Structures are given as structure tokens and as C-alpha cells.
Amino acid sequence: MGLKVYINGKLYPKEEAKVSVFDHGLLYGDGVFEGIRCYNGHIFKFSEHIDRLYNSARAITLEIPKSKEELKEAVKNTLKANNLKDSYIRLVVTRGVGKLGLDPFNCTGQQLIIITDSIQLYPKELYKKGLDAFIVPTIRNHYEALNPKIKSLNYLNNILAKIECINAGATEGIMLNKDGYVAECTGDNIFIVKSNEIFTPPTYAGILIGITRNVVIELAEKAGMVVKEEQLTRYDLYIADECFLSGTAAGIIPVVKIDGRNISSGKPGKVTLSLLKKYQELTKQCSE
Ligand code: PXG
Numbered sequence: 629m630g631l632k633v634y635i636n637g638k639l640y641p642k643e644e645a646k647v648s649v650f651d652h653g654l655l656y657g658d659g660v661f662e663g664i665r666c667y668n669g670h671i672f673k674f675s676e677h678i679d680r681l682y683n684s685a686r687a688i689t690l691e692i693p694k695s696k697e698e699l700k701e702a703v704k705n706t707l708k709a710n711n712l713k714d715s716y717i718r719l720v721v722t723r724g725v726g727k728l729g730l731d732p733f734n735c736t737g738q739q740l741i742i743i744t745d746s747i748q749l750y751p752k753e754l755y756k757k758g759l760d761a762f763i764v765p766t767i768r769n770h771y772e773a774l775n776p777k778i779k780s781l782n783y784l785n786n787i788l789a790k791i792e793c794i795n796a797g798a799t800e801g802i803m804l805n806k807d808g809y810v811a812e813c814t815g816d817n818i819f820i821v822k823s824n825e826i827f828t829p830p831t832y833a834g835i836l837i838g839i840t841r842n843v844v845i846e847l848a849e850k851a852g853m854v855v856k857e858e859q860l861t862r863y864d865l866y867i868a869d870e871c872f873l874s875g876t877a878a879g880i881i882p883v884v885k886i887d888g889r890n891i892s893s894g895k896p897g898k899v900t901l902s903l904l905k906k907y908q909e910l911t912k913q914c915s916e
Contacts, residue, residue, distance in 0.1 A: 630642050630643070631710060631744075631745065632645075632706070632709050632710055633645035633706075633741065633742070633743050634702060634705075634706040634740075634741065634742035634743075635647070635739060635740070635741050636737075636739060636740055637702075637740075639706065639709055645741075645743075647722065647739055647741070648725045650725045650726060650727075650728075651722050651723070651724060651725055651726075651739060652722065652723035652724065652725075652726050652732060652735055653720070653722025653723060653724075653739065653781050654722075655726075655728070656723075656730060656782075657780065657781045657782030657783075657784070658688070658690075658722065658723040658732055658735075658781065658782075659688075659690065659720060659721055659722035659723055659739075659780065659781040660681060660684035660685050660688065660690060660720075660721050660778065660779055660780055660781065661681075661684075661718065661719060661720045661721070661779055661780075661781055662677045662678075662680060662681045662684075662717075662718070662719040662779060663677075663716065663717070663718055663747075663876045663877060664677045664703075664716070664717040664718075664719065664876065665715070665716060665717070665876055665877075665911070666707060666712065666713070666714060666715040666716075666717060666744075667714060667911050667912070667914065668713050668714060669707075669713045670914045671703070671704075671707075671717070672876075672911060672914060673839045673843070674700060674703075675696075676839045676842070677719075677839060677876075678696050678699060678700060679696075680779065680837070680839065681699075681719055681721070681779070682696065683777075683778075684777075684778045684779045684780065685721055687775065687777070687778045688778060688780065689732075690721060690723060690732075690738065691738065692721055692738065692740065693737075693738055693740065694740065699719075699740075702740075702742060703717060703719070703742055703744075706742045706744050707744050710744050712744050714746075715744045715745065715746065716744070716745055716746055716747035716877065717742065717743070717744050718741075718742070718743040718744075718745070719740075719741070719742055720739075720740075720741040720742075720743070720781070721738055721739070721740050721741070722738060722739040722741070722781065723735045723738060724736055724737045724738045724739050725737070747877050749815070749875075749877040749878045750799065750878055750881055754799070754881060755879075755881055755882070755904065756896070757882075757884070757896070758881070758882035758883055758884030758885075758895065758896045759798075759799040759800060759873075759881060759882070759883055759884070759885075760797075760798045760799055760883070760884065760885035760886070760888075761793070761798055761799065761800045761801065761802050761813070761871075761873075761883050761885065761886050761887075762792070762793045762796040762797075762798035762800075762801055762802065762886070762887055763801075763802045763803075763804065763862060763865070763886065763887055764788075764789040764792040764793050764796075764801040764802065764803060765792060766785065766788045766789045766792060766803065767803060767804055767805060767806055767811075768785065768789075768803040768804070768805050768811035768812065768834055768835070769785045769834070770805075770806050770834065771834040775834070776811070776812070776834050776835050776836050777831070777835075777836060777837055779836060786803075786814040786815065787814075789801040789803050789814045790814045793814070798885075800813050800814065800815075800816065800873065800883070801813060801814045802818060802865070802886065804862070805833055805834045806834075808861065808862075809829065809833050809859045809860060809861060810829050810833065810859075810860040810861065810862070810864070810865060811829060811833050811834050811835050812829065812833075812835040812836065812838075813873055813875075815875055815877065815878070816838070816873035816874060816875035816878050816881075817829075817835060817836070817838040817840070817841040817873065817874045817875065818871070818872075818873055818874075818883075819841075819844065819871065819872050819873070819874065820860065820864060820865060820868035820869075820870065820871045821868060821869050821870035821871070821872075821897055821899045821900065822864070822867070822868055822869055823869070824853070824854075824899070825853075825854045825855075825856060826848050826853055826854065826855045826856070826899065827855075827856050827857075827858050827860060827864070828841065828844075828845070828855070828856075828857055828858075828860075829857070829858075829859065829860055830857040830858065830859065831857070833859060838874055838875060838876075839876065840874040840875050840876055840878075840879065840880070840907075841874050843874075843907065843910070844874045844880065844903060844907070847903060847906045847907065847910065848903060851902070851906065853899070865886050865891075866886065866887075866889055866891075868891055868892070869891075869892050869897055869899075870882070870891065870892065870896070870897030870898075870899055870900045871883040871884075871886065871891050871900075872896075872900040872903070872904075879904070879907055879908070879911070880900070880903055880904045880907045881904075882896035882897070882900045882901070882904070884896060
């Protein structure tokens with residue numbers, strides 16, 4: 629039995645799960661999305677992801693045609709229909725079918741899509757070895773152009789950065805903001821460790837407020853570590869003792885090289901590894 633995809637209240641076999649070529653999600657990237665993980669039947673930080681989806685939608689004046697509770701039920705039912713316990717959930721809301729032309733107000737109905745599948749962003753060995761990152765030329769969207777807090781379907785800013793980092797032979801791209809401060813990566817938030825303190829760019833650096841980022845801050849503070857949300861420059865990254873990334877798909881992953889320079893010894897650091905362990909325990913725990 630193949631994968632079933634939810635569209636507007638109905639489940640379709642994967643091959644028949646389709647949207648119109650006139651959907652403004654396709655024509656203009658007019659829509660929002662979320663990526664959520666389900667561990668052994670437990671949906672990790674479900675309410676936080678649902679809240680962020682509704683905030684993203686409100687920010688672009690897109691109404692989600694369901695209450696949060698109804699949407700959560702729809703997600704659970706889709707998981708059930710697919711008999712999935714460990715899964716990656718992609719929620720997508722598009723503006724729907726409209727005319728050619730930007731005007732979103734002639735669109736006739738939002739498309740609400742739930743895909744439950746698997747995702748492996750990085751190969752397993754990178755969690756032990758660490759990955760190499762590259763500071764890309766493309767800057768993160770200015771918050772008054774398209775606020776990075778909005779998880780919109782228009783990810784070209786991030787895709788351009790991804791192309792640049794792949795062309796440079798690196799695995800992930802680090803993006804600076806218009807002032808030259810570190811913002812985030814193409815699909816992850818960034819942390820460094822310096823003199824046993826943890827630093828991450830503040831939300832006003834123009835970043836997606838990552839749910840995994842919040843979990844990392846909580847885990848670190850609970851363990852008695854100092855976490856500072858401070859503006860960081862390229863220099864701060866180069867002289868860091870440790871560096872790691874956080875995201876729903878990636879979890880926590882060490883960074884050992886930036887722009888071809890080793891971060892400290894060029895091996896994953898002990899703070900990073902202890903947080904990675906805590907994160908794995910947490911996701912395992914909540915699935916018991
Ligand atoms: N920054 C950006 C730009 C993201 O897209 C994160 C940070 C991390 O946020 P969370 O809430 O996940 O901790 C993201 C999330 C993909 C993919 O398909 C990307 C994300 C999530 C899931 C899948 O590459 N990005």
C-alpha cells in the first residue's frame with residue numbers, strides 16, 4: 629500500500645496528490661509551510677509548530693480553513709492512515725487557485741496539504757565527524773522585505789545560498805544579514821561555543837525562530853550552561869571553540885570547518901556532543 633497524502637480533507641494515493649498549475653503557491657510561492665518530526669508516534673513540539681504555521685499564515689494574510697485542534701486531528705489521522713510511527717510531517721498551506729497576476733484576493737480557496745514521509749537531511753556519519761560549512765555571498769532576506777520569521781513557500785533566498793555552498797564544496801551555507809552579522813543557515817539555526825559559553829544570533833538578526841533552537845537553549849540552560857543571544861560576526865565563527873547547527877530535519881549537528889578553516893581542533897566539541905546526546909535522549913524519551 630502506497631503513501632497517502634492529505635489534501636483539503638481527503639486522502640489521495642501519492643501519485644494522485646496534485647495541485648493546479650494555477651495555484652498561487654506554485655505561481656508565486658504564495659503560501660506557508662512547516663516541517664515536523666514524529667518519533668515513535670509522538671509528534672515532537674506539535675503545538676509549537678502549529679502555532680508557528682498559524683503565525684506565518686497570519687503574517688501573509690492567509691487564513692487556514694481549520695482550527696488548530698482540527699488541523700492537529702487531520703495530521704494524526706494522516707499518520708494513522710499511513711501507519712507511520714517515525715515520520716517527517718510536511719504541512720503546506722497555499723493561497724490556492726487564482727488568475728495569472730499577483731492579486732491574491734481572487735484566489736478561490738486555500739489548499740491544505742499534509743505529507744507524511746521520511747527525511748534524512750545529512751548522512752549519519754556527519755553527526756560523528758561534523759560537517760563543513762561555507763559563508764555564502766547571498767545575504768538572508770531583509771526582515772522588511774520578507775521576514776525570515778515567516779516560513780513561506782518562497783525559499784529562493786535559501787536555495788540560492790544552498791547552491792552557493794554546494795558549488796563551494798561545502799555541506800551547509802551560513803548566511804549573514806544586511807549588516808554583516810551571522811543570521812542562520814539555509815535550513816538550520818547556528819550556535820557557537822566560546823570559553824564554555826554558548827552563543828546564538830538573536831531573533832532580531834533576522835532569522836527563523838527555530839523550534840529546535842528553543843529546545844537547545846532550554847536543554848543547555850537546564851544543564852547549567854550559559855546561553856547568550858548575541859550578534860555574531862564572521863570573526864566570531866572563525867575563532868569559536870565549537871560550532872553546531874539545529875533544525876527539525878537535522879536535529880543537532882556539529883560543524884567542524886567553516887570556509888575551509890578548522891573550527892578549533894577540527895573535531896566535534898564536547899559541549900556540542902553533550903547537547904546532541906541530550907537532544908537524542910529527549911526525542912527518545914518523548915516517544916516512550
Ligand atoms: N532556519 C531556517 C531557514 C529553516 O528553514 C530552521 C532554521 C530550523 O527551524 P526548526 O524549527 O526546524 O528548528 C529551518 C527549518 C528541509 C527542511 O526540507 C528545512 C527545515 C525544516 C525541515 C525540513 O530542508 N528548516
